[in-house]
Structure formats: structure tokens, C-alpha cells
Amino acid sequence: MAARQVRRMSLEELVGQLFVVPVYGPAADAPDKRNEEAYGVSTPAEVVRRFHPGGIVYFRWTDSLRDPRQIAGLSNGLQRAALGSGARVPLLVATDQEYGAVTRIGPPATQFPGAMALGASRRPDLAREAAAIGGTELRAMGVNWDFAPDADVNANPGNPVIGVRSFSSDPRLAAAMTAAQVEGYQRGAGIAAAVKHFPGHGDTAVDSHTGVPVVGHEAKEWSELDAPPFAAAVEAGVDAVMTGHLVVPALDPSRTPATLSRPLLTGVLRGRLGFTGVVVTDSLRMAGVREGYGDDRIPVLALRAGVDVLLMPADLAAAQRALLAAVHSGELDRAVLERAAERVLRLKARRGVIEEPLVDEARVGQTVGTEAHLARAASIADRTTTVVRNPDGLLPLRDRPASLLVVGTGGGAGAADGAGAVGTAPGTGAEELAAEARARGVDARVLGVGAAPSREAVEGAVRAAGDVDAVVVLTCKAYRKENAAQVELVRRVAGAARKLVVAAADVPYDLGAVAEEAGTGRAALLATYSTSGVAMGALARVVFGEVRPVGRLPVSGVAGFKLGTGVSW
Structure with a gap:
């Protein structure tokens, strides 16, 4: 025909x-x-x-x-x-x-x-x-x-x-x-x-x-x-x-x-x-x-x-x-x-x-966005969160913190031109994660510092980190030279935070870049691979002990962590 x-x-x-x-x-x-x-x-x-x-x-x-x-x-x-x-x-x-x-x-x-x-x-x-x-x-x-x-x-x-x-x-x-x-x-x-x-x-x-x-x-x-x-x-x-x-x-x-x-x-x-x-x-x-x-x-x-x-x-x-x-x-x-x-x-x-x-x-x-579909998406996301380091059982936060600071990096307009628009104007994920924390009764604050945080932004994050029970830093391509200030951000916040979680919210290569700066015994390191709402929901469930992380690194090239690395509890 x-x-x-x-x-x-x-x-x-x-x-x-x-x-x-x-x-x-x-x-x-x-x-x-x-x-x-x-x-x-x-x-x-x-x-x-x-x-x-x-x-x-x-x-x-x-x-x-x-x-x-x-x-x-x-x-x-x-x-x-x-x-x-x-x-x-x-x-x-x-x-x-x-x-x-x-x-x-x-x-x-x-x-x-x-x-x-x-x-x-x-x-x-x-x-x-x-x-x-x-x-x-x-x-x-x-x-x-x-x-x-x-x-x-x-x-x-x-x-x-x-x-x-x-x-x-x-x-x-x-x-x-x-x-x-x-x-x-x-x-x-x-x-x-x-x-x-x-x-x-x-x-x-x-x-x-x-x-x-x-x-x-x-x-x-x-x-x-x-x-x-x-x-x-x-x-x-x-x-x-x-x-x-x-x-x-x-x-x-x-x-x-x-x-x-x-x-x-x-x-x-x-x-x-x-x-x-x-x-x-x-x-x-x-x-x-x-x-x-x-x-x-x-x-x-x-x-x-x-x-x-x-x-x-x-x-x-x-x-x-x-x-x-x-x-x-x-x-x-x-x-x-x-x-x-x-x-x-x-x-x-x-x-x-x-x-x-x-x-x-x-x-x-x-058909579109039904409760059943949303539930399956959340369940699938729960199988993806990847913890690569969890010193002294820092996670999950069994004693739920009264206050939490979420530091967002990255974000921006994304590509949106006639050549095909690669990206989708992602946010940092910070607001989504903070909303998840608030839904659990945590006083969550958000601080956006940008992909290449200024010295003033880093100082502000350090001051804010000292005023809360726990801090989550969401990195975005921190391993790239132009974003090296994110690594310095993690180093400084690690010195001020009582409990620190660093999550690579894009490619997981960030985890190798920040591992030493975060201090081997001071910060939990994990990957969400995205700043999307479904990824942040899965991150919250891991952080607050509602699900066990089972994801394993799907890529090599993460300094200090082999392909297949994944920590659970």
C-alpha cells in the first residue's frame, strides 16, 4: 500500500x-x-x-x-x-x-x-x-x-x-x-x-x-x-x-x-x-x-x-x-x-x-499525569539515587533536623534556539527539595548561589550553614573548570555545617571533584543525576530514611569511585 x-x-x-x-x-x-x-x-x-x-x-x-x-x-x-x-x-x-x-x-x-x-x-x-x-x-x-x-x-x-x-x-x-x-x-x-x-x-x-x-x-x-x-x-x-x-x-x-x-x-x-x-x-x-x-x-x-x-x-x-x-x-x-x-x-x-x-x-x-503514573515514577526514581560515601552513618537523618539549608547551584536558561534546544531551562532543585523537607515538618531554607558562586555568595552560605542543623548542597557540573568555585563552596560549608550532604544533581563526576574538599569524615556524597521534582522527591526519601538507596554509579571517570559504586544501609 x-x-x-x-x-x-x-x-x-x-x-x-x-x-x-x-x-x-x-x-x-x-x-x-x-x-x-x-x-x-x-x-x-x-x-x-x-x-x-x-x-x-x-x-x-x-x-x-x-x-x-x-x-x-x-x-x-x-x-x-x-x-x-x-x-x-x-x-x-x-x-x-x-x-x-x-x-x-x-x-x-x-x-x-x-x-x-x-x-x-x-x-x-x-x-x-x-x-x-x-x-x-x-x-x-x-x-x-x-x-x-x-x-x-x-x-x-x-x-x-x-x-x-x-x-x-x-x-x-x-x-x-x-x-x-x-x-x-x-x-x-x-x-x-x-x-x-x-x-x-x-x-x-x-x-x-x-x-x-x-x-x-x-x-x-x-x-x-x-x-x-x-x-x-x-x-x-x-x-x-x-x-x-x-x-x-x-x-x-x-x-x-x-x-x-x-x-x-x-x-x-x-x-x-x-x-x-x-x-x-x-x-x-x-x-x-x-x-x-x-x-x-x-x-x-x-x-x-x-x-x-x-x-x-x-x-x-x-x-x-x-x-x-x-x-x-x-x-x-x-x-x-x-x-x-x-x-x-x-x-x-x-x-x-x-x-x-x-x-x-x-x-x-x-491518561496524562494520573496518580497511578506519578506513583510509578516516584517508585522508579527511588531505585536511582546513588550514595557513594556515608561516613559514620550520617544518612539517613534519623533524628529529623529542626532546620535545614538547601544550597542550589547551576540552573539558568538552558539552550533554546532554533538549532533544537538541547536543555529545558532547569532550576537548581533547591526549591523542590526544600518543599519536600517542609512537608515533613522541617524548617527548610533555600540559598541560590549560581553555577560559579562569588566570594560573597560562598561567605553567605558559610554563615547560613552555621545556623541550621543540616545542610544539603546540590552541585551542578562542579568538576568543570569554569565552575570550580562550587568546589570551594563545598570546602567552606563543610567546615561550618553540623551535618552536610552533597548531592551531584547533574553528572556524578562532581563527587570526585568535591570528595576531598568535603572532608572524608564530614559529608555524605550522593548522586541524583537531575534537579527534577521526581529526583528531589527520591533524594528526600533517602535523606529522611524512608527508602534505602540502591543506585550504583553507571559511569566511570568519577575520581576515587569506581563504576558500580553504591552504598546502602
Whole structure:
């Protein structure tokens, strides 16, 4: 059926199916000047009717994600626009709901631990359950494609863009968790998953949003370290693989970014790994692919390499014209486009998008953020908190403190640009943890000092620490040179606090950086991997002795603490 439908399409309709793009505004018929600037039309529905895209991708910065009921309404409106125009093929509706550091849809939707936190649990069954529940909520809102899970093996502590988005530095653990989440999204929830960022963004020191990362692994090392999670995802039947804008000289000596590399996409991904599904690019607005290649050439080169879906070109109209011109000139055969579109249509059919493109807006609240889902998320989070040092049984705080100071670092705006918006404007977690303490009758105070606390901020924290029974410092990337003042903060507070808990609320590498400064016998050290409410709730339950910590470090590179370290009681 897909082949027949594709053959009946006009060339313009066929080209349209190969693009997934953002639209601006909270409703299909809501005018937004950004649509005018980007597409020459006013509303999201008009974008669909004019360009016939194969899919739409949602972000907060496009004003697509206000609340679950609104998201469902937007999805339905866009689907009706697609069904009433062009080839009358419904849309793939996508977002990046990885949870943790990359969470597009916040509360009241259920929030689950992110990948590295799940890796700390060592429980693929919990990863599968989180994906199944989260995917079910996405489906209720009309989102039928999640750009998750992240299959990168975070082998480089200095990685500026993956970090806690990765399950582990251990390829076997990462592979097991990746496959489990693919199964959860696809079999459990019935939506499509897309593992990323092939051929592996884990051992890089450059963010592909801003530059071109080069992975220096030899072919054997790539096969042993980077490949296993992708191979496991393919074995699990993953619907889609997202490319990374990465150079891997050992696999393609031409040093062409993977998104444009036929040796990598057709030779390795389809040939060696046997992948037969949809290959989707990462955002084509990112510097990692635009450096050295014109926006008019990228779509053509990507299709020739083996890509099926082009995500977020810098100029949609120009990108579509480039493909049309390539077909007319003979540079691209229409058959190449037809094969790609067939894969897209088969994906839509497999995930029920063709048969049931619309969702019941009135019933969204019966699925999204239910008490049962929230309870399961909390229970899963309880398996992730990782204690690596607990001197003299400092934790749990059995004699509940009358007063508590929570010092928050980090936070900030997060990335929110047209290249794809990596982060989600996280807070420090301090307010959430303080609220948990207050709910237990503790007088909890919050002090925010920033990612690079000033001398005055450190002095203020020291003074405040001496006035309370216990202190919790939430660090955020303290191991990085630019955040070294957080390490000094911990050292000074350790000298003033009666009881001190230091929690790495992002990557756990902080624990190695602060271990000596915190004093070997003075502070408990643990990792939450996130500042989210669900992570802070789990932290509170450990601190106050309501659950036993069972998480174990899922990454190496934490100075003084081996992969697998975890203390319980």
C-alpha cells in the first residue's frame, strides 16, 4: 500500500513527506509572525497545507507545548490540515521527551528519571516501564514519535552535550537499557522511538550544535564501545535512528559528517547493523552539519547518503527546491525519494497514524499525569539515587533536623534556539527539595548561589550553614573548570555545617571533584543525576530514611569511585 501511495504522489508531495519541521503557535489556526518569517504563511495549519511535511516537531520555544489538553488540540488541528491537503497523509508528530535533562513536556505530565539515573538503577525493566508509561502519555497528546532514547555511551566526562542523557559509560549496560526503552515506547505505548545519535556522540569534547565533533576511535574500538546500544536497538526493532553530525575517520576516511556519509549510513548502519527502518537527521540548523556545506546541498547529500527524513532545515522552502532541482537535473533519481517516503509511510501505518490520526482531547486528563503514573515514577526514581560515601552513618537523618539549608547551584536558561534546544531551562532543585523537607515538618531554607558562586555568595552560605542543623548542597557540573568555585563552596560549608550532604544533581563526576574538599569524615556524597521534582522527591526519601538507596554509579571517570559504586544501609 505504501509503495502504491507513494507512486501516486506528485513530486512536490513526495518531497514534502521527507521533512519534519517546527511550527509556531499553540493552535493549528493561531497566527504567529514567526511562521510568516520562516514559511511565508501565518498559521501552523497553513504551513502544513503549503509544504505538505511528513511530520511536525514540538518544542517549548515554538509555543507548541503549553499543557496536555492544548497539545492534543494542536496535534488534531495539524492532522486535519494534513488530511485535507496534498496527498492527504497524516503527520508524524515528534518531540524529544528523553526525561531528565531533555524534557520538552513538563508537569502535569508525569516526569520520569532521565537516562543516566535509570542506568544507576541497573533495571532494564524499570527503563521499559518508564518508556511505556511516558509514551502512553505522549500518544494521548497526539505525539506519535519520540526522539528517544539516547544510545550514546558517555565515555568522556568532558562531553559538553550528552552527559546525563546517556545511560552509562558501559556499553553493555547502555545497550540493555536502550533496547528496553525502545520496547517500552514501541510495544508498550505504540509510538515510534528514534535512538540517537548514530554513530555515537558519547566520546566527544565538542557540541555538534556549535561545531563538528570528531570521534577518534579506531574501527575495533567503535565496534566495542559505540556500536552495542545501536545494535541492541536494531535487534529490538527500533523504528528510527537519528544521525549525529559527527566525523568518524576510522569509518569514513573522507571525514564527512555522519549525516551526509554514505559509508556510515548505508554501509555501516544499514549494511553491517542491518537496520531497515527510518533514518532521520538531527536538526539541520546545527553547526555540526552546516560547517562546510551549503544549506541547498545538505538535503541532496543527505538523501544520497541514505537519510529518509530531514529534520528542521534552516530554510524549508529552499531545501525542498533543492531536492526538486536535483531530481529534475538527474542528480537524484525519483526512486531514491520514493524509497525514503515508503519507509516513512510504513512507519506511520505501523504506529497506527494512518488508521487513527486523531486523539480524544476530552480524555487527555484520564491518561496524562494520573496518580497511578506519578506513583510509578516516584517508585522508579527511588531505585536511582546513588550514595557513594556515608561516613559514620550520617544518612539517613534519623533524628529529623529542626532546620535545614538547601544550597542550589547551576540552573539558568538552558539552550533554546532554533538549532533544537538541547536543555529545558532547569532550576537548581533547591526549591523542590526544600518543599519536600517542609512537608515533613522541617524548617527548610533555600540559598541560590549560581553555577560559579562569588566570594560573597560562598561567605553567605558559610554563615547560613552555621545556623541550621543540616545542610544539603546540590552541585551542578562542579568538576568543570569554569565552575570550580562550587568546589570551594563545598570546602567552606563543610567546615561550618553540623551535618552536610552533597548531592551531584547533574553528572556524578562532581563527587570526585568535591570528595576531598568535603572532608572524608564530614559529608555524605550522593548522586541524583537531575534537579527534577521526581529526583528531589527520591533524594528526600533517602535523606529522611524512608527508602534505602540502591543506585550504583553507571559511569566511570568519577575520581576515587569506581563504576558500580553504591552504598546502602
